[in-house]
Amino acid sequence: MSLLELDSVHTYYGDSHVLEGVSLTVEEGETVALMGRNGVGKTTTLRSILQLTPPSEGSITYRGEELVGRETHEVAGSGVGWIPEERRVFAQLSVEENVRIAVPEGADVDAALELAWDAFPDLADIPERNAGALSGGQQQMLAIARGLVGNNDLLLVDEPSEGLAPLIVEEVRDALARAAEDTTILLVEQNLPMALDLADRFYVVDHGSVVDSGDADEVDADSDRLTRYLSA
Amino acid sequence: MADETGRDWVRQYAREHVVHLVVVALLGLYPFFYDAITHSIVGAEATTVLPQMETMVAVFYFGLFAMSFDFISGYTGYLSFGHAIFYGTGAYFVVLVSNGKIPLLGAGTPFMVSLVLAGLLAVVIALLVGSISFRLSGVYFAMITLGVSQVAYVFIRGWDFVSSNPKDGAAVVGHPTGFNIGVPWVDSLNLAIGPLVGDELSLAWIHLGTTQVSYYLVGLVVLACYLVMQRLIHSPFGKVMVAIRENEERAEAVGYEPYRYKLAAFAVSGFFAAIAGGLFAGFRRSVAPENSMYFLVTGDALLSSIIGGFGTLAGPLYGRLFDETLREFLSKEGAGGGLLPYLQGHVPGGVMDAVIYNGLTVGEAINTFLNGHASLYIGVVFVVFVLYVPGGLLGTIRGRAGGPLAKRVGRLLGGDGE
Amino acid sequence: MILPLLADALGQFFRPDTLVNVFVDGLSKAAIYAMIALGLTLVFGLLGVLNFAHGSLTMIGAYLGGLVMVLVVGSATGDVARLAAFFFALVFVFAALAALGGLMEVGLIRELYDRPPVYQILLTFGLTLILDELTRIAVTFYGLQPVAKWQDALGTKPAFMATSVHVGGVDLSPLSLFEIALGAVVVLGVWLFLTRTRYGLVIRAGSEDDEMTAALGIDVHRVFTVVFALGSGLAGIAGVLLMWDQVWGASLPLAQQTLLPAFVVVIVGGLGTFRGTVVAALLVGMVDATMTWWFQNAVSFAGLPQMMIFLVLVVTLVVRPQGLFGIAEVGDH
Numbered sequence: 013m014s015l016l017e018l019d020s021v022h023t024y025y026g027d028s029h030v031l032e033g034v035s036l037t038v039e040e041g042e043t044v045a046l047m048g049r050n051g052v053g054k055t056t057t058l059r060s061i062l063q064l065t066p067p068s069e070g071s072i073t074y075r076g077e078e079l080v081g082r083e084t085h086e087v088a089g090s091g092v093g094w095i096p097e098e099r100r101v102f103a104q105l106s107v108e109e110n111v112r113i114a115v116p117e118g119a120d121v122d123a124a125l126e127l128a129w130d131a132f133p134d135l136a137d138i139p140e141r142n143a144g145a146l147s148g149g150q151q152q153m154l155a156i157a158r159g160l161v162g163n164n165d166l167l168l169v170d171e172p173s174e175g176l177a178p179l180i181v182e183e184v185r186d187a188l189a190r191a192a193e194d195t196t197i198l199l200v201e202q203n204l205p206m207a208l209d210l211a212d213r214f215y216v217v218d219h220g221s222v223v224d225s226g227d228a229d230e231v232d233a234d235s236d237r238l239t240r241y242l243s244a
Numbered sequence: 245m246a247d248e249t250g251r252d253w254v255r256q257y258a259r260e261h262v263v264h265l266v267v268v269a270l271l272g273l274y275p276f277f278y279d280a281i282t283h284s285i286v287g288a289e290a291t292t293v294l295p296q297m298e299t300m301v302a303v304f305y306f307g308l309f310a311m312s313f314d315f316i317s318g319y320t321g322y323l324s325f326g327h328a329i330f331y332g333t334g335a336y337f338v339v340l341v342s343n344g345k346i347p348l349l350g351a352g353t354p355f356m357v358s359l360v361l362a363g364l365l366a367v368v369i370a371l372l373v374g375s376i377s378f379r380l381s382g383v384y385f386a387m388i389t390l391g392v393s394q395v396a397y398v399f400i401r402g403w404d405f406v407s408s409n410p411k412d413g414a415a416v417v418g419h420p421t422g423f424n425i426g427v428p429w430v431d432s433l434n435l436a437i438g439p440l441v442g443d444e445l446s447l448a449w450i451h452l453g454t455t456q457v458s459y460y461l462v463g464l465v466v467l468a469c470y471l472v473m474q475r476l477i478h479s480p481f482g483k484v485m486v487a488i489r490e491n492e493e494r495a496e497a498v499g500y501e502p503y504r505y506k507l508a509a510f511a512v513s514g515f516f517a518a519i520a521g522g523l524f525a526g527f528r529r530s531v532a533p534e535n536s537m538y539f540l541v542t543g544d545a546l547l548s549s550i551i552g553g554f555g556t557l558a559g560p561l562y563g564r565l566f567d568e569t570l571r572e573f574l575s576k577e578g579a580g581g582g583l584l585p586y587l588q589g590h591v592p593g594g595v596m597d598a599v600i601y602n603g604l605t606v607g608e609a610i611n612t613f614l615n616g617h618a619s620l621y622i623g624v625v626f627v628v629f630v631l632y633v634p635g636g637l638l639g640t641i642r643g644r645a646g647g648p649l650a651k652r653v654g655r656l657l658g659g660d661g662e
Numbered sequence: 663m664i665l666p667l668l669a670d671a672l673g674q675f676f677r678p679d680t681l682v683n684v685f686v687d688g689l690s691k692a693a694i695y696a697m698i699a700l701g702l703t704l705v706f707g708l709l710g711v712l713n714f715a716h717g718s719l720t721m722i723g724a725y726l727g728g729l730v731m732v733l734v735v736g737s738a739t740g741d742v743a744r745l746a747a748f749f750f751a752l753v754f755v756f757a758a759l760a761a762l763g764g765l766m767e768v769g770l771i772r773e774l775y776d777r778p779p780v781y782q783i784l785l786t787f788g789l790t791l792i793l794d795e796l797t798r799i800a801v802t803f804y805g806l807q808p809v810a811k812w813q814d815a816l817g818t819k820p821a822f823m824a825t826s827v828h829v830g831g832v833d834l835s836p837l838s839l840f841e842i843a844l845g846a847v848v849v850l851g852v853w854l855f856l857t858r859t860r861y862g863l864v865i866r867a868g869s870e871d872d873e874m875t876a877a878l879g880i881d882v883h884r885v886f887t888v889v890f891a892l893g894s895g896l897a898g899i900a901g902v903l904l905m906w907d908q909v910w911g912a913s914l915p916l917a918q919q920t921l922l923p924a925f926v927v928v929i930v931g932g933l934g935t936f937r938g939t940v941v942a943a944l945l946v947g948m949v950d951a952t953m954t955w956w957f958q959n960a961v962s963f964a965g966l967p968q969m970m971i972f973l974v975l976v977v978t979l980v981v982r983p984q985g986l987f988g989i990a991e992v993g994d995h
Contacts, residue, residue, distance in 0.1 A: 620796060
């Protein structure tokens, strides 16, 4: 049984029919990249899994359990973490508070903080700073830290390198690679080299459905197979 | 050829407006109907339930105010929580002109002229207020208009130019006859309004008392205003208003300048709101801050709009009719009939004195929980409508019929509609 | 001719004892405004609902508090006992209003989460009508005049509050000092709740981004109910305090008298921000106190304080719509 399975998922965003039958699977332990031009439905796919934008048709199962129709917090609570586009850290809360709130109720907060500070020593230096005052790269690390402490077996990561300088992108890549060691990751990423570096497999999305898939080592960033769908 | 197209146009117009004609006809016959039925064998019951003439006049002018509120709030989606400022402006302007306090306008200025000038003054205010408010939307827009109208309320409450006791408002002094509705300066084409000082009218065998005359005159003005607003709603201008409500960004992307349309719609709504205020002051011959400029006056318009149907234009009038009818029914004084005098007159004393609980008689219970407390039940109806009947009375009917009634009936009658 | 009068008034205003009096008055008004507005700001911050019924809840709190006091306090009751009864009333009213608020949220407001925000405003407006009229029925049933301030409740104040206290050359009202103290305690209490408890953390996060909060596994809707209850409870205890204040008093009109300034404070401060509400309450309180002095001593315009408060609202919305501390997300919340 796959960890995550999407079967013919249709989702509307307002009037717009964004997902027109998306099907994909993610096995436990692997990192899967979801690639495609802007606006084809990659973010909507992640939002559909979390029921933030509930699908109108189709099925999404996680460990065999149907997610469609459930509440977002229930989906998140069963081990699905979200590291969204634009990070969305809580700007008015401190770094430490951002991590704290991601710790599930009842779990050991101190241990979680330790985990976060170990993974991101830069953040450990500034726990009281308001998250809104952090740089883009620091916010991204914070967002990933939130994903790590949340007892998640599956992380939905959306455009982590967006808007970041190349050096920082490297750090983000490293952080995600470390996370991938004990978590399954579904990664949406326009930065092809990074995506293919991290991923085991990939899917290509175009016009709301999956048009190609394969192993990450089959292709390069400049393979025709990808560029036909990805160039602007 | 020209003659034929002329006739065609009239036929087309009539077809599209059959529903309006029916409603106008019904309203036109109401005074006779009321008179007849209240003197009939079911007179007591009829008086209890049906709104009296004076109440209906209030339904008309406040209904116009509520319709003007719907014109801006229901069609563009911008909630004008400060709408009372226009109503108050109209009312105070009319009273001040007739008291000779407005420079350049003597006390003898025809009422109709005052109304139009009041409307124009409201347009100026609307443009000023709109210019600072329409940069915002949603809650912020509602709050800034509320703030402005409250500033006006506090101001008019304390400005002693208005009267010697501005807290209580101003009354019409030195204008002993009623205000005239009709063609200005042509005496024979004018009739005065006012429950006491208005004109009576005798035509053939029909005799209309002062309140009935006021009913028709005020009703005519309100009808005319409604038809103008209705025309605007069904014009390209109105379509842009709705587009702004549905998706302002898209409307802008398509090429319209929402800001201009919003300002224009706001000005139109202010114009008619002021006319409504002027009619109110002209009929009642006095105005107070609480019943014209206070934010709860806008609240009443909101009530009427929701119950009648937001975004339907005519709905608020029906909503106000419901509101006033219920208030008269439950009024403590029993002024237009109502439950209390009916029960006192028709229910045996024994029943009224029967004790329900702990010394509380039936009569006392009715007095405590029903009479004078129409607001409670209107509030309940309002909440129920907000939750379960979002289209209001007219909106729900339109939903069932598939579109504005006038159009639907028009189509049914064989025209091509619009 | 006006200038000498103006100069005279200015001279009077800038005397130390005047300034101290106005300052203390301003602080006590600020305390009241803060207590009135905090509940509203919490609810708007998290739920995005501008609760029009907030003023009615304060009014009900005032009447309930007055009821407790009138029942418990007799003419022979000592000052300490009266204060004790007052604190009991605070707790009782908080619980009662919180329960009422929770019921309102679960039973009614929750139905409208999927609809455009305007419906929530409309619903709370309808609730205000219902609550006000029900209160009117109850109050007249027991023989009180709904429009007049409840004199008996005012009379349950401790005796020491009736006379001014002489502090450092200035005459101060003990009631004002009590209001300042209570306001400070409430503000501090809410601040501690928001910053030191997990619930407070969730409320702050949810106020900023309720989608992300849900995606972290938190049932935001349940928090909505708690926050609405909390906001209602706070509105209630503000009312209990006002029951003792001659300027306000327990009466039907108290609902609108508190609602409008609450709106001003919440919007000027920045919708939904705790810090903004406190700072704005100080600003509005000082404006109110200053303008009241000017009305009493120089300008014969009775509505001056009120008008200035609304002008503050309008100016804020024109110059900085997001308020003093709000985040620049103008438009529909």
